[in-house]
Each structure stands twice: as C-alpha cells, then as structure tokens.
Amino acid sequence: GAVVSQHPSRVICKSGTSVKIECRSLDFQATTMFWYRQFPKQSLMLMATSNEGSKATYEQGVEKDKFLINHASLTLSTLTVTSAHPEDSSFYICSAKRQNTGELFFGEGSRLTVL
C-alpha cells in the first residue's frame, strides 16, 4: 500500500534554532499535502495545506512566518519551524493526497521537543 514517510521521527533542539521536517510520499505522487499539529491528549489540528509548486494555505491562527512550508515536488513537502521555542514542542503529522485517486495517507509523525 501507499506509504508516507516523515523524517525525523523525533527531534530535540535548542530554543532559537530552526528545525525542518520532511514528508515524502514513497510510491505515489501527491499534489496536495497537509500538515497537522497534535498536542498531548488532543486531536489533530490542521495547520496548512500545501500544493505542489504553489504557496501553502495556512489555517487561521497559524503563523506562516513561523511554520514555513515548501512543496517543491510531487513527493516531498517540508515544514520548517523557525526560531523554535518550547511552546512549539508538539507532534507534527503530515498527510499526502494521492494524485489520481484522492486517497489520503498519513505519515508516522514527528515529535519535536524544544529545550
């Protein structure tokens, strides 16, 4: 079946640094990818929708300068948390929408801890 891979699965960084998380669709092309954030014991909240070759669409309340999203190819989207602070610590999950069928597949998630 289709697989979406996120890397890294866990990252610990110091406050003030930037962290990049990759989301790759391994065996299909994804015109649209989505980024979610999940706080402990809470649901997934959509942060942004990224379409290949165009700017991401951010949900209300999500700082686009803080969470940079790039969808440079049909198989890769990246989320960069810039100047990370402890409150950015969270579980980030991406999903990719398969180009022809529209099926949605989720990555394994990336746990960010900012010290």
Place this chain on the structure above:
Amino acid sequence: AQKVTQAQTEISVVEKEDVTLDCVYETRDTTYYLFWYKQPPSGELVFLIRRNSFDEQNEISGRYSWNFQKSTSSFNFTITASQVVDSAVYFCALSDYTGNQFYFGTGTSLTVIP
C-alpha cells in the same frame, strides 16, 4: 459547519469485552467521507476504514465493525472481544468529497485491561 463529536473521552474495558466507540458528525455536504483511525502510543495514525456518504451498509472486518446511520449522523465503531493490543486513541474523522477539508474528532482513549 463540519464537526465531529466523540463524546467518550476515555473508556476502559476488561479484555474480551465488546466495546463501542461513538462518533456523531455534522455536515451540510451531501457527499462526504467518514473515517476511523487508530493512534497507538507510538503516535502514527493507522487507517481503519473509509466510508462514503452513499454507502450505509455496515461493515465487519475481523473483530471490528462499523455502524453508519445517516438518519442520526452517526458512525460508531465496535470492537468485539477486545484485546490489550487494542489499547490506543481512536479518532473519527470527516472529509468533504475532495478530501481537502478533513475534520477530526477529539478522540477516544481506549484502555483494555488484561
């Protein structure tokens, strides 16, 4: 507005008991999809089922079964003869027909006690 409600925050059952997880949704769309996902402690989302709004047939897959009732806007999930490995958070979700708008419920944390 689209909304998914999972009223049960936490459920504990003893192994081998049956358990039903409730999901109620709201949407003005006539075409939509409903999903259930399992999120074990490791964090990844495991896809369980997708059902489109025109298919009200109940589905059974092993110990899992789903009851879709459009009249009550519910899509409940039953685990029969629960096992410890079923312990996880379960999310119900709703999407529009494009799949671009995806709404998750708040999740139900299931603990199966041996």
